[in-house]
Structures are given as C-alpha cells and as structure tokens.
Amino acid sequence: MTTTELSDLERHFERTIEHDLRVEPRDWVPDEYRATLIRQIAQHAHSEIIGMQPEGNWITRAPSLRRKAILLAKVQDEAGHGLYLYSAAETLGADRGELTQRLISGKQKYSSIFNYPTLTFADVGVIGWLVDGAAICNQVPLCRCSYGPYARAMIRICKEESFHQRQGYELLMTMMRGTKAQRQMVQDATDRWWWPSLMMFGPPDGDSPNTAQSMAWKVKRHTNDELRQRFVDMTVPQAEALGVTLPDADLAWNQERASYDFGEIDWSEFKQVLRGNGPCSAQRVAHRKRAHDEGAWVREAAAAHARKHREAVAVA
Numbered sequence: 001m002t003t004t005e006l007s008d009l010e011r012h013f014e015r016t017i018e019h020d021l022r023v024e025p026r027d028w029v030p031d032e033y034r035a036t037l038i039r040q041i042a043q044h045a046h047s048e049i050i051g052m053q054p055e056g057n058w059i060t061r062a063p064s065l066r067r068k069a070i071l072l073a074k075v076q077d078e079a080g081h082g083l084y085l086y087s088a089a090e091t092l093g094a095d096r097g098e099l100t101q102r103l104i105s106g107k108q109k110y111s112s113i114f115n116y117p118t119l120t121f122a123d124v125g126v127i128g129w130l131v132d133g134a135a136i137c138n139q140v141p142l143c144r145c146s147y148g149p150y151a152r153a154m155i156r157i158c159k160e161e162s163f164h165q166r167q168g169y170e171l172l173m174t175m176m177r178g179t180k181a182q183r184q185m186v187q188d189a190t191d192r193w194w195w196p197s198l199m200m201f202g203p204p205d206g207d208s209p210n211t212a213q214s215m216a217w218k219v220k221r222h223t224n225d226e227l228r229q230r231f232v233d234m235t236v237p238q239a240e241a242l243g244v245t246l247p248d249a250d251l252a253w254n255q256e257r258a259s260y261d262f263g264e265i266d267w268s269e270f271k272q273v274l275r276g277n278g279p280c281s282a283q284r285v286a287h288r289k290r291a292h293d294e295g296a297w298v299r300e301a302a303a304a305h306a307r308k309h310r311e312a313v314a315v316a
C-alpha cells in the first residue's frame, strides 16, 4: 500500500470517529484500535462465560421451581452474551479458540467480580441487583461504541441485563419481606458484594492506562470513575428502598456535587484479584478449563458436520 493510500484510509477512519459514525468489519482500522477492541471484547466475553459459575452454583439448590427456572434462564442468557461477544471479536480477525486458550492460560483477564464466592441464595439476588446493576451502568454507553458489531451486541445484552437486575431486586424484596434470618442473609450478601461491585469499573482514572486512548476512539464513552460515581448515585436510593445498609461509613450526600461521596476502595485487594489471587480465581479457571476439555468432542463433531456440509454443497 502506498503512503498516499494509507493516509487516505487513516483520514477516513478519523472522520468516521469524529462524526460519530460506526466503524464496520470491512473498514481499514489502525492496528492499535483493532488490538484494543479485541482485548476489551474478549475480556468482556470471558467475563460473561466465567460469570455463569457463581450463580450456576445455585441452580440445583434454588428454593422453588420458579426460582430455579428464573436462574436457569439467567445463566443461559450469560452464555448467549459470551457468544455474541466472541462473534464480535471474530469480526476483527480474532480466533475464538485462541481467545479461550488465553483465558485458560491466564494471559487474558476476566472481570474481578467473578472471583468471589456465592455463599447463600441471597447472593443470587445481590448479584442481580449490584453486579448486573454495575454492568448496566458500564455497558449502556458501550451501545454507542464506535465499533458497529460491539455496539449492536451491547444493545441486546443491555436489554437482558436490565431484566436480570430487576429479577435480582425482586428476589431481594421478597426475602426482605420474609423472616429475620432472610433479612440478615440479604444484609450479609450486600456487605460482601458492595466493594467488589465498585471495583468492577476498573482502576481509578489516574491509574487507568487504557482510558484516554479508548475515549479518543469512542470505544469508551466515560471514564471508570465517572461510571462508578453514576452507579453509587443510582444504587444508594435502591438500598434505602430495600431496607439494607451499604457497608461504607463515609457514604454521604454531597449537596455541592449533587452526588454521593463514598469511602476509599481497597485497591490492593483489586490488584491481588487481578493477579489471580482472588478467593475463587483458581477454581474458576480450572472449572472453565475442565468444561473446555470435556467439550472437545462437541467441537470435533461440529467441525466434521460443517466439513461434510461444505463437501455436499460443492458436489451439488
């Protein structure tokens, strides 16, 4: 490619971003833009798939047929989200098998939140309320991401996440109307999941190496701290309506900022989890590896079927 052709392509890419248009799979993009998107979309996909484990843990122990059916459907939705996202990464030239290998070998991350255990059924409700709530806050702006396939996948995912959040909140409302022991379970789960939910938004802006470039490319539309604040402001009134206390003595309305102030996040815990030292990190990755290994025959059978189909079409 000549220098003139390259600069024409670069100009076209820059204009697309500048005018808030969508970049599509056939468009020329800088290598770094492609690499950033593959990194983010793959890690997002891994999070959805690993995210099936903490809640999946409760499917066989759900307290009623209705709760079991709801939970089963929710966990299946997460699998679907993972599939849309891996497909979006494939449009950028990534190989799905390779991405899975990167997850299993620890070369690629998945959300820190899924390295914590689900100790009681109240955790299922709190994951819906706080974890899916945080996911919605983070993901709604991604519906306007500059890369078309990712943005379109996010529209559908956000609709489903919003349903998940409501089911979690409804479960908790039901438990809060129950016995004292049930109310304590909800409070205990809230205490355990609050801080890890705030960590989902990523490191503080000053320590976030990727934000500035991702914002310039309109991959990210807001910084990590902006979205974290939005989540806190949205969630405090929900906690009040539910009748639980958020475990932060510094949480207070700030009239001047028209937002809630909140306490210092333990970033050393976040760093430990990212290094693979979270309470369930080893278990989550080992389980994913086992499921992948046990699914080898399915992938082989699907590939053989596709090959036969291609051969039959070629003969016809």
Ligand code: BYC
Residues within 6 Å of the ligand: 039, 040, 043, 044, 045, 047, 048, 049, 051, 052, 078, 109, 110, 111, 112, 113, 131, 132, 135, 138, 139, 199, 200, 201, 202, 203, 207, 208, 209, 210, 211, 214, 220, 224, 274
């Ligand atoms: N956990 O420069 P930064 C769900 C990494 S699924 C682990 O700010 P960026 C759900 C980050 O990757 C939820 N790692 O990065 C599923 C980077 O490392 P690398 C998942 C984290 O990309 C099932 C480094 O730290 N959501 O909701 O600009 C059931 C520096 O960070 C975390 C998404 O993936 C973390 N929390 O911003 C229920 C959303 N935070 O890659 C619910 C899409 C940061 O350089 N992703 N890191 O090695 C994003 O919006 C952005 O990638 C992030 C991070 C805000 C997460």
